[in-house]
Amino acid sequence: MFPANDLILSAATGFERYVDIAQSSFWPLLKGALLYTIPLTLIAFSIGLMLAVITALFRLSGIKVLGGIARVYISIIRGTPLLVQLFIIFFGLGSVGIKIDPFPAAIIGFSLNTGAYASEIIRAAILSIPKGQWEAAYSINMSYGQTLKRVILPQATRVSIPPLSNSFISLVKDTSLASTILVAEMFRKSQEIVANTYEPLLLYTEAAFIYWVLCFILSLFQDQIENRLNRYVKT
């Protein structure tokens, strides 16, 4: 755990003390990011994307029951605060005997949330592919599934990368809400250190800085993926 006593007992004052706290808190914060923030983001986004594709296909299926399920799901998730969703999953279900550990509870919450928002992005991307692409695929006797997998989704992916990157970057930051359901991610770590050092400005700024670096690295990845997928488009 964090060596809280060392910090409090540190005799240094003023600027030196600041540097001291910043240095000694950096590793615990980074650990919070590496062990919780980043895995939580990656796992929840992966599951969320799968949910999103399924939900988008439900809505596009033209089958009333499936479309209805998708609409209700999207409506509930988008119409309620993420924080409240997390509380229901962790504290609410916990109170009626469905006990889920903090980390899996957070995974469930963030996956459901990502799934709903990303499904609309994916649905729009699929609809943006010209009808002629479906027809060309059908004309060489591809099935619906083959057309989707080989022709439509690869092109829809290209269209959906910018908005999906938005969702992904939002998710990185939203994971800070998991602090409220006891996940030891980066923001919770910073709160714990603040409780010991009484330096909220320093610690929260430090946490903000690490979030920013993470998001900045992600946006570099986004550029790379976009460049790769744009190879078949006139620029």
Place this chain on the structure above:
Amino acid sequence: MLSIKNLHMNFGSLEVLKGIDLNIEKGKVVVVIGPSGSGKTTLLRCLNVLETPSKGQLSINNQDIDFSKKITRKDISAIRGQTGMVFQTYNLFPHLTALENVMEGPVTVQKQDKKKARPKAVELLTKVGLGDKLDYYPFQLSGGQQQRVGIARALAMNPEVILFDEPTSSLDPELVGEVLQVMKQLAQEGMTMIVVTHEMNFARDVADEVLFMDGGHILERGHPEDVFSHPENERTKQFLNLLSE
């Protein structure tokens, strides 16, 4: 080889095909002409079930389908397996190279090994004059080149009949010739072809039969020379006059 009996097609309450009967023998080239809205493109699209006719029967190379009954995916797939389609707007897969476009059907649909499908695809692209453009993406090709890839993609599935839906209508005038040349070559090799087009010279040179459609009916059919020089139907005369003005 191909026979259509009493084919009807509606878009909502609008009847677009009002009972089409047609037989086409193997190796024949049939050109369909007619004013816009006459149903000629719809007829073509019905032949590979991109549109589902409301009633009537279709038989291609002994694969029968009766649209008056409930049709299954298997029925549709059996018919599509006999037909190739070339689109007015090419509709190449933009994320695949020319070679990958041509290989897509054989590999994904016919489950051919890539190593086996590749030489055939190269051969087809060479045949349409694009042997040096294998790894080009569609956006790097001219319209005429894209349309020739489209023809190669259709040929790769070994269809019994190829349906051409105004294949040169989107092309700049100077690119029309290269596409018609490929089509002419296919006709000479004995491919059965149904071509919706406004290229009257192509019809005159290549077609075995010309059909004139208007208002969802086939109003006149015959040898191109007869239809063009001595049209019998009043509507055909009007249409041909408009074209020559």
